[in-house]
Amino acid sequence: MLVKKKAYSLFLIFIINCLTSCKNTSTSPSFFSPTEQIVEEIPDFGNFINEMEALDLVFEEIDAQMLPDIIYAILTVCVEEETFEIQVEIIEDQKNGKRYHIKNEYIDIWVENEQLKILYQEDVPLIEPLPDEYLELYINYLEAKSATNDFLFVDLKRQMIFVFENYNGYYFLIQKFPCASGKNATPTKRGHFIIENKGPVFYNEAKFYKCYYWLKYSGQYLLHSVPYSLDGEILNTAIILNTAMQKKVSNGCIRTEIQNAQWLYENIDTQTTIWVY
Structure with a gap:
């Protein structure tokens, strides 16, 4: 399976390579030149097919490194x-x-x-991050779809949020933020969802904290800032309200630092697809 836009990109690469290889070849041979020097240039479409096959192999290598965080x-x-x-x-x-x-x-x-x-495994080291261009290739190869111009991918194994923006049918990586997901006892729900709603702040008065810039994607599951006390001080004492990033510390929601949560709140519209993996 190859996405049309990637095939189109490879075709452009093929054309550019052809143009580059022809720079030093006269397109209008002189009548004074020996006829044996006039050579017909025939494009090698075999190279184009080989590039597509190579792309399949690259995707398989990337896919082998994209591991679901199954509890x-x-x-x-x-x-x-x-x-x-x-x-x-x-x-x-x-x-x-x-x-x-x-x-x-x-x-x-x-x-x-x-x-x-x-089966507790909350202290497992994070997986090595992938290069940005690998992530772009991966998301586009899978033909990501979103009702808006953006697409969110949350990699729970790497505890990262990635934001992609659609430009002429191709998703480019434009932002990435560290995050913190749910403990194994209260895991973050995985799957494909849409951003249903969002708001500037929510309060949990029973536990005396609040979180800013929330995006709701499935029932009780939100993406929001780290927790703050009701008077606005950041909380970092109780284990249940640990504000560390790239660890499993929440009750199921996806946390990120407040400036990143604010960026998501201001730039991501409702109906945007979010893939939590």
């Missing part, structure tokens, strides 16, 4: 006095980990937290 757990099930343990994926939680939406090849259900044993 696994062991579900305990009792059937006729026999106990079975089944590995499942946690999709989302409710009420800070009291209930979980889980699934595997055979089930897709909600269960109470007492039935699960979450």
Whole structure:
């Protein structure tokens, strides 16, 4: 699979290469030149095909480095006095980990937290970042779609937010910010969503904090600033309100530093696609 715009880009490269190779070739041979010096230039379309095949290989190499941040757990099930343990994926939680939406090849259900044993891996080192041009190639190769001119990609394995802008059918990377996602017990929901709504601030008076510049993308899941006290001071004491970046510290939302959250709030419209991976 190749996107039309990338094929078009490769075609342009092919044309430029042809023009460059012909710079030193006379397009109007002199009648005084020996006829054996007049050589017909035939484009090598085989090179163009080879470039497209090479692009496929590059994509496969990049794709191998794009790893989903799947949170696994062991579900305990009792059937006729026999106990079975089944590995499942946690999709989302409710009420800070009291209930979980889980699934595997055979089930897709909600269960109470007492039935699960979450496999904790919150201190796993971040994956090496990819070059910007690799990310652009990856997103465009996948034919990213958005109802607006922008596309958001959240790489949970690298704890980064990437912003792409569509220009003439090609998505260019224009911004990238570090972020902090949900703990394994309260994981960030993965998948393709759209920005449903946004606002300048929300308050959690029960826990005495607020967050600025939120973008809602799925139910209770938001992208917003790090937490602040109700009087406006940044919080960095309680573990639940840790403001560190590029760590799993939240209750499921995606956090970023306030200046980055403000940029997203001011520049990203509702209906923009966000891919959380």
